[in-house]
Amino acid sequence: MSINLAEAVKLKSVITKKIQERTFAVNQLTHVIIEKGEQPKRPDYTLEMLEAELKQLRYDSRKLDSLIYRANIDNLIVFKDEEMPIVEAIELASQLRAEAALCKSLGSEEKEAFYHNSGEAILYRVALYDPMTYRNRANELEKEAHRLSNLINAKNYQVEIEFDDSNYF
Numbered sequence: 001m002s003i004n005l006a007e008a009v010k011l012k013s014v015i016t017k018k019i020q021e022r023t024f025a026v027n028q029l030t031h032v033i034i035e036k037g038e039q040p041k042r043p044d045y046t047l048e049m050l051e052a053e054l055k056q057l058r059y060d061s062r063k064l065d066s067l068i069y070r071a072n073i074d075n076l077i078v079f080k081d082e083e084m085p086i087v088e089a090i091e092l093a094s095q096l097r098a099e100a101a102l103c104k105s106l107g108s109e110e111k112e113a114f115y116h117n118s119g120e121a122i123l124y125r126v127a128l129y130d131p132m133t134y135r136n137r138a139n140e141l142e143k144e145a146h147r148l149s150n151l152i153n154a155k156n157y158q159v160e161i162e163f164d165d166s167n168y169f
Contacts (some may be wrong), residue, residue: 001164005071005086006156008064011165015061018168022054060167067161075159077151080144086155093148100141107135 003011029047032040072087079089106129115125 001166002160002162003165004157005068005075005159005161006153007165008068008071008161008163009156011163011168012061012064012068014168015057015064019054019057019061022050022057026050026054056167064163067163071159071161075155077148077155079148079151086152086159089148089152093145093152096141096145096148100138100145103134103138103141107131107133107138 025045026047029043029045029050034040069087072090073085075086076083077086077089078084079092084092109127109131111131112124112126115123117123
């Protein structure tokens, strides 16, 4: 059975959440509070059952990770006339967003602003760059990051990997 890469990424999140839930359930299942002399009631769902579930979930998580990583390396995206693996495109999108955030911060500054009054001298803080240029650059970088993210998302729906998700959906 095959699923697309976008479904695989979502499934990985589902499996991770199930692992956390089952781990919490183990902690809940391992102890009970009783009065002295009473016998604890054994739950229908045993610790061994939970451990077996966790073992399968962890295996599926590892297998899915491996398939996602391989697909992200083997499949390419073309962005600004450059061909790159999905994994590189994901990193580039993160870098574009980080650069946009820096430019946005620089762009939010004033060219010249009152800084401090020290008796006789009035000090100003003066930017050694044009904040408007950085505001515009931040907008362009955000647009590029969005375009690249859209390409990644589209590719994620095209790429198929072999994984049986019937235990989860």
